[in-house]
Amino acid sequence: MTISLIDIPENVLADIFRKCGFLSIFVLRKVCSQFRNFIDDVKPCIEVNAGIRKISLRMNSYHFRSSAYVKYEDHPKGCVVSYYKQEMKLPPPLPPLQSRPVPEWAQRSGKYSPVPTYNGPKLKECILEGVELMDAFSNDFQAVIGAQRSKTEFFRVHLVCLRPPPCPTRSFPMTRSINTNQRPYGNVIPYTMLSYFETREKFVFRFLNALEQTLQSRKQLLKVENCSMEVIKCEQLLQILPNIDSKYLKSIEISSPKICPHEEFEMDRLVTSNQWRKAKTFDLRSFYVSTPINNFLHFNSAKFHIHSVCCEDLKTMQQVFINSSNFESFEIGYNNFEGRENLIQTFGEAETNGRWYFWIFPIPQSENVLFLNVILCHPHIICFTRCPESTPPQKGCVNCHYSY
Template identity: 20%
Template sequence: MLCLKWFNTPLIDKTEKLTVNDQPEGPIMDMPDLVMRKIMENVDFITMLKLRKVCHAFRNFIDVTKLDNELTEVNIKVTPSSIYATIYFTSASRKSVNSNYIAYGNNCLLKVKEGRNEKAKFMKNQDFVEAFFNDFGFILRNQSKLLKTITIEESSYNWYLQDSYDRDLMNRVKITYSIHGCCTCTRPLRNFIEAHEHLEKINKTYTLQQTADKFYGRFADILRSRKSPISIQILDVRIMRLSYLLNVAQHIDREQLRGIVIRKTPEYSDREKGKQPTLNEIVELDVFDYIQVLSIRGFKVTVPLETFLHIPDLRVAISTITIEDVLLIKENMMTSPTVKSRRVYYDRMKDSDTLYNTLGHANSDHNKISWYFKLPGLDQILQISRECHETCFSFTWTKTSCIYNDAVVH
């Protein structure tokens, strides 16, 4: 049975070593709940992962009691053959944990680092996406406190950082195992370049869409299994497919989600298609009416701009902007001074020759032209700017002291 004396945790390190006759008897799971909680509070994340795999009793205790892990932020990077995750905590003694899951043919190379503690492991016949969710699934499933940010970024290219794997472990594995039924060269990998080339060679069959489909499928399954929606403040994603976002966002607490940041993952086929995909379905999400921040890059929207004007901090792209759109946003901001900013990208502007007649005199400012409109009774000025080298209109608030003395203010 697993006993307390077998642990190497900060709590044990601070405890005076007992004599043989004074060692506690019986399994640790027979200890009172409060004692177990105190022990787990002093266990680092790497040890926590190990404990969940010791027995069902440990796994159930860790999962069911939803221990306060002080987790605040999760950052995940997904490539065709790897997942790199960093999680951040509020605790001064536990600031962050880096976990790297790299495919090695049909196997997985794992490396976890927390402070000075490192763990490297070869997981035979283990898919790297499944390995990731076997470890992180319990966090997503049991997280009860608000997460400030979850960032998920996809990359179409494989990249293997030097500190994301253990080269000594890879050399031992390289000698012992064959990849895809073929024996590999037994000469040790001497440096980072050789290791990178070796990983690229054995993982060449992996594609981002294959990995991303599996990743978001498992992600959505775990969120769906929760008893209540997960609480996230900011969801920041770089994605290939809109469906990935929709499947995840529907399981987020709409009253806690403050902002969504969406970027398109570049693909080889993007240049051939020559146009950006649309993201109109986002307006159908339950969380859409509650968010305060929405930034969309690499996707376009074709629904009317007024659909988005309840969002204080907005960044979108459309195909064609009209003078009516500009006036609509101007009027919305003049009547809602708490709105932070709006930024609208476009391919072309309809009736651009009426812009100056409609908005009045424009002020030249470096690489843009600006119009200033003062809010009556307040030291707030709405600045509408049109970029000269970028097809973009920006709407922001500024103060009188921040503009030129000779600027024309309407």
């Protein structure tokens, strides 16, 4: 008895594809329409890293046991493309913390869970003669997202080339000797050749333009649930975010490749976008904002740093959060607190030690309550939390796990 491809059950197909790598998946897409439709319906995670004259494209999926990534690097003849296979390996359990117990909020949120690490062999390497690095990446990236019809779990973009170099006292020297027995050009280009490279800012400019043009070439907006971008200004984010379908977007995470730049993030155009209004979670690291607090009140949870806050802002947030059944938590860092002496007058008597204030507000027709924690000393954070009164958050600085 002969079984055709269209007779293979979906659970058998899933087991087959779990054992396949990145290259095999692309080959199987061309076998028949059933394979192509099954693969395109997978909910993947896409990550793009822009290094110094090199780009890596990573594809992960909970449906596949192994994943892979492709690395594109400059070469005097064109572009070097390397394919790597990844196997997820869990590190050994963390030893118990002797000097500092794990807070309840960390146990609930899983922030102390071990993080998976990845390693794997190189599957293939080839040199595309006469093909520019950006063109090679754009063609493959377009093939990946062009075939994707299902929702993408994560879409991450990291500007690794703009990150500061590691401390020279804690890393290897910035020059490397070349083994004469090896090829002078491989998947790693010596640091001594950095004079050959264009400026990092110009490379990032070309990279984001290529990414934007590829996303715009799609007939439909990319269906992404969680968008994470590393940028140095809001204009770079706006090159990518409008190409994401707001109907599926759940969270927006923004960070900077710089170390604590504490620069203002101009968000006038961002807060008017559909993606901003539809997202439920917002996380902005390494920047501060001066936009009115009302622009953030539609989020269920948010973490950001604002330039200035006052008691009127906190009162507005209290009223909105009490009336919202979907609200979870807000963590707001601030530079200036105007009218801090009016806190007791605004919210009533509080539990305090002079450096922090803690209030509990009942929520009508709900088993939960609203907690407000205002920290006046470093790190200057305001926390709103909605949860059962039996499991309150930690008071004072113990609860401040968000760094700016």
